Amino acid sequence: MAQLSKDQYLELYLKMERIREFDMRINKLVRRGFVQGMTHFSVGEEAASVGAMAHLTYDDIIFSNHRGHGQSIAKDMDLNRMMAELAGKVTGVSKGRGGSMHLADFEKGNYGTNGIVGGGYALATGAALTQQYNETGNIVVAFSGDGATNEGSFHESVNLAATWKLPIIFFIINNRYGISMDITKATNTPHLYTRAEAYGIPGYYVEDGNDVIAVYDKMAKVVEHVRSGEGPAIIEVESYRWFGHSTADAGKYRSKEEVDSWKKKDPLLNFRNYLAENSDLTTEELDVIHDQVVQEIDAAYEFAQNSPDPELSVAFEDVWAD
Ligand SMILES: Cc1ncc(C[n+]2csc(CCOP(=O)(O)OP(=O)(O)O)c2C)c(N)n1
Ligand SMILES: [Mg+2]
Numbered sequence: 314m315a316q317l318s319k320d321q322y323l324e325l326y327l328k329m330e331r332i333r334e335f336d337m338r339i340n341k342l343v344r345r346g347f348v349q350g351m352t353h354f355s356v357g358e359e360a361a362s363v364g365a366m367a368h369l370t371y372d373d374i375i376f377s378n379h380r381g382h383g384q385s386i387a388k389d390m391d392l393n394r395m396m397a398e399l400a401g402k403v404t405g406v407s408k409g410r411g412g413s414m415h416l417a418d419f420e421k422g423n424y425g426t427n428g429i430v431g432g433g434y435a436l437a438t439g440a441a442l443t444q445q446y447n448e449t450g451n452i453v454v455a456f457s458g459d460g461a462t463n464e465g466s467f468h469e470s471v472n473l474a475a476t477w478k479l480p481i482i483f484f485i486i487n488n489r490y491g492i493s494m495d496i497t498k499a500t501n502t503p504h505l506y507t508r509a510e511a512y513g514i515p516g517y518y519v520e521d522g523n524d525v526i527a528v529y530d531k532m533a534k535v536v537e538h539v540r541s542g543e544g545p546a547i548i549e550v551e552s553y554r555w556f557g558h559s560t561a562d563a564g565k566y567r568s569k570e571e572v573d574s575w576k577k578k579d580p581l582l583n584f585r586n587y588l589a590e591n592s593d594l595t596t597e598e599l600d601v602i603h604d605q606v607v608q609e610i611d612a613a614y615e616f617a618q619n620s621p622d623p624e625l626s627v628a629f630e631d632v633w634a635d
Contacts, residue, residue, distance in 0.1 A: 323598075323602065326584060328359075328362075360528055368529075398415075457485055482535055486550055490567070
């Protein structure tokens with residue numbers, strides 16, 4: 314296990330707290346009608362996004378999917394503008410036109426969440442080709458779920474990326490479901506990282522994707538490989554979403570025992586306990602972080618509440634490149 318500095322631990326913890334608190338708040342705000350449109354929560358999967366993002370700079374590019382709050386927050390999206398976007402306000406990161414599945418921040422290398430399952434792979438592969446062509450030295454990470462890897466776009470993109478040795482990581486968060494579809498009914502391979510072999514690239518696996526340090530450690534190796542110019546890699550991390558697939562899903566297809574067993578493997582609580590035992594951080598210091606995050610979310614809510622709706626003309630902005 315990597316031994317990190319106090320600041321590094323704090324950074325990981327802060328981001329996991331942000332993801333957790335943001336989505337717990339959004340869950341309430343959806344019910345109140347403040348946040349509209351389909352929303353998918355990252356609660357339970359915080360460690361995967363945070364452990365992965367710790368190795369990327371703002372020049373490195375990510376593409377995310379429909380469940381992209383965690384990755385957006387891990388890549389430092391402004392919480393005020395993120396909350397405003399979910400509420401459809403003009404101050405949102407996409408001027409209130411996109412909502413949860415169209416969050417982007419190009420300046421920080423976040424090329425967007427995406428409502429089309431498997432829709433990010435080819436875009437990410439194109440972005441990786443740009444990095445290689447322009448010799449930027451930057452890498453691209455395409456985040457997706459397990460279900461998306463059965464889309465043709467996954468196979469086409471990995472194949473091309475492998476053939477051209479593009480600097481891209483296909484990062485799969487395997488939460489065992491694609492909406493209500495159990496993974497064992499959707500594919501005959503128990504693990505998704507083994508697919509890498511078919512394309513002649515390395516596949517990496519994190520069995521406990523709720524352990525942020527385990528993800529951090531494995532991602533260090535993956536990033537080293539891809540940055541060295543050796544070509545792409547696949548990484549699969551096992552995790553679990555605590556809530557239903559989206560706000561429209563009561564989650565009847567999963568047993569209470571199964572959900573509870575994963576809640577016991579709470580990535581945030583486990584990391585808190587780990588830090589209390591293995592770092593200089595005290596539980597009091599971690600409580601301060603928690604309180605700070607709650608204040609950030611309060612402020613984001615206030616910002617979104619006080620922001621205006623977009624004018625109709627905003628719908629026609631940014632359609633063409635200047
Ligand atoms: C092309 C396409 N097909 C189907 C859907 C409907 N849909 C939305 S999310 C989802 C399941 C995705 O599962 P997975 O990739 O495992 O991600 P998870 O939701 O588990 O994080 C489906 C089928 C869609 N949005 N786009
Ligand atoms: Mg899934």
